[in-house]
Amino acid sequence: MLSREENELLTRIGPGTPAGRLLRRYWHVVGVAAELDKEKPKKRVKILGEDLVLYRDGRGGYGLVGEHCSHRGASLYYGFVEDDGIRCAYHGWKYDACGNCIDQPFESPEVRYKEEIKHRAYPVVKSAGLLFAYLGPQEKKPVLPRWDILARDDGVKKIEVPQVLDCNWLQAMENSVDPVHTYYLHSHTLKLKGDPDHVPFHYQKLNKIDFELVVYPSWAGIQKQRFFAGEEAKVETPHPLIFPNILFVPVRAGYAMHFRTPIDDAHTQIYQFRFRPTDDGKPAADNGDPPVAFLRTKDERGEFHMNDFTSQDHMAWETQGPLADRPAEHLGESDRGILMFRKLLRDQIRAVESGGDPIGLNMDAKKDEVIKLIPEGYTAFEAAQAAMET
Ligand code: FES
Ligand SMILES: [Fe+2]
Structure with a gap:
């Protein structure tokens, strides 16, 4: 269980705070062109x-x-x-x-x-x-990471900017190491709304989940693996939490990155970048700045409409409170990923506070290469199969 002091340490990101000093070591999305x-x-x-x-x-x-x-x-x-x-x-x-x-x-x-x-x-x-x-x-100042789906030209790009999330950034990030939330929050909700095939997780029970800390020269994070009932092999999908505040996720017929930028301790602006590869691997016709859509997560009464993943996720995160009361939680076996991420965050805060560098930063401009998050040979079709829009 997290103490009140630890909860404050991990979440507060204003100037002069330990987590604020850590997050300031990374580049953040601050707007769309x-x-x-x-x-x-x-x-x-x-x-x-x-x-x-x-x-x-x-x-x-x-x-x-x-x-x-x-x-x-x-x-x-x-x-x-x-x-x-x-x-x-x-x-x-x-x-x-x-x-x-x-x-x-x-x-x-x-x-x-x-x-x-x-x-x-x-x-x-x-x-x-x-x-x-x-x-x-x-x-x-590190080199700005060149994420592959931002750098590639063989696909259609789109930016989505949801309504401001009225809670602390860590609530959104903890969700990125919480694979079991997709069953009820997304799949069951959509099934009851008459869209049973959108995310058919309710057909296939998850037997086991696993998490692996991955550290590369230009990024680091937690990779997730899922083992479905009746299947021997684990299902490998490129679906990492990228430390400290990005999610990479396969979506229908493509990929997305969710950049979660803290506004302050109780508000977060998320930018969702989508990329759909062209069928023939040729450059997309238009490679100017991607179009931008502003998404509403709430209806006119201020209630979450729950019609899509974004609204469903925002409901779960915001209703935990502006700053989740972690000392009051009761974590279980399925929350292992969350504990792992909190430990990683705590360790990186400590590293910065003692004068060191946190993980996942490339300080060498000569090694400014495109960061490939999609494994060689992994296809858009497989991404569509694995789509888990978390
Ligand atoms: S120039 Fe005087 S307040 Fe800005
Ligand atoms: Fe989700």
Whole structure:
């Protein structure tokens, strides 16, 4: 059982917290490129408890800066986005994407006061229409992982942005090492709703589940295996939890990655990236930024509609409370994956707190290779068979 102190340690991710320091060592999705255009080139975002403004400048570069101006604190969300940065609407101080103050219209240039100002700013990189940011120490910045389904061009891509999840990020992640939840939460729910074949897990009883810690030079996580009743062999599917806050999952006729970005301790924004390989292995016709769909998980009364996986999962996670009361839990044998993930998280927090590096980070830009999460020879057909949209 987890103590109250441990529950706090694993979940709280604001600036200065141990888990916050750990999560800041990884790149996180902070938005989608399609949300920023010439008409509206800026967006207020909260990431890991920090109030920030995400913008696209006139030259097409991205910036992520502290919301409150270093001069007297007005919101840069109301600032003017220019070619080389964002200018505060109050007295016109301008910042570039590195946080340098590059203009102070009412200070005398001889004093060079602007050189003393360093505004909070984080690097942003676009990949397959997703905007990734790094909020950790600059000298520790890892190479942005090149996930295969984001990098490949032989498929159709799509981004889904569900409604904000009103609970702590760890609840979503623990679910990624909880394979038995698919039976009732998804399969049985859909069966009762008249869609018995959507996920036919109720036909095939899971006999055993297994979990394996996998550590590679550029990512690490927990791989899951399922043993179905009546089958000798375990069913190997590429379905890992990628440490600390990503899920890779086979879906109908393709694959998906779910990036779970903590907004603050009690809210999480999930970005679901989908990839459906072309039948002939040739590049897809359109390889621009993928289209974006915004998903509603609740109906007009504010209740979960439970019609799809996303709504069903969000129901389970949110109703555990804004921050799940883990000391009150009663874990069983089927929760082994959750215990394993908590231990992994605790170990990595300790590693960072004692000055070390956590697992799964590539610090060598020369080894910037595409990270293959789909085993050689694994086909979209097999993915469809194994679809388990967790
Ligand atoms: S508060 Fe931003 S320029 Fe003065
Ligand atoms: Fe699920």
